[in-house]
Amino acid sequence: QVQLVESGGGVVRPGRSLRLSCAAFGFTFGDYGMHWVRQAPGKGLEWVAVVRYDGSDIYYADSVKGRFSISRDNSKNTLYLQMNSLRAEDTAVYYCARDLRGWFGEFSADYWGQGALVTVSS
């Protein structure tokens, strides 16, 4: 069955970097667009970034643009989120989520990982 497993979360000081990974199982990873979505403690969902199935198109939320980078390795069935210049307001649970399709300008995520907690604190 479809499974997404995030890793790489933890506690990091402001201004430092962290890379999240999302391993995909149970489907042809290279056929689907992939998203990162985050949720600050006690808050709602915030979309972070998307990468098309083949990596040819990428978009970011304004709140992370220029600091975060989404990428994928279809040979390893893995999605990444490189987070640089981290701020306290980036503290959240980060979910990777599979797009319903290859991603062509819509947003529907049909499978979600369990989430990885990132805490930015001095």
Add this chain to the structure above:
Amino acid sequence: QSVLTQPPSVSAAAGQKVTISCSGSSSNIGNNYVSWYQQLPGTAPKLLIYDNSQRPSGIPDRFSGSKSGTSATLGITGLQTGDEADYYCGTWDRSLNAGVFGGGTTLTVL
């Protein structure tokens, strides 16, 4: 401040029906598909509705979705205590070139 507007909370008695609204604009709901997600306490979100009104396999027909203009609605009939959760609408925004969510609605089953 979320791009999409949802009521913070709704409530209804067990066995009754409830609707949750999601209001946006022509740059998002007006020209893109809407999806709805259920988030039970302490768990990851789960897709309930996609493409405005389609249910993924395994989602009971108690859950329904509709869209009109720049607004969308999630309906839940035959409410059960297990439906108590946060519900989010989501779509793509063509002006922002970003995914957007509503602020979420907490459903309480009385």
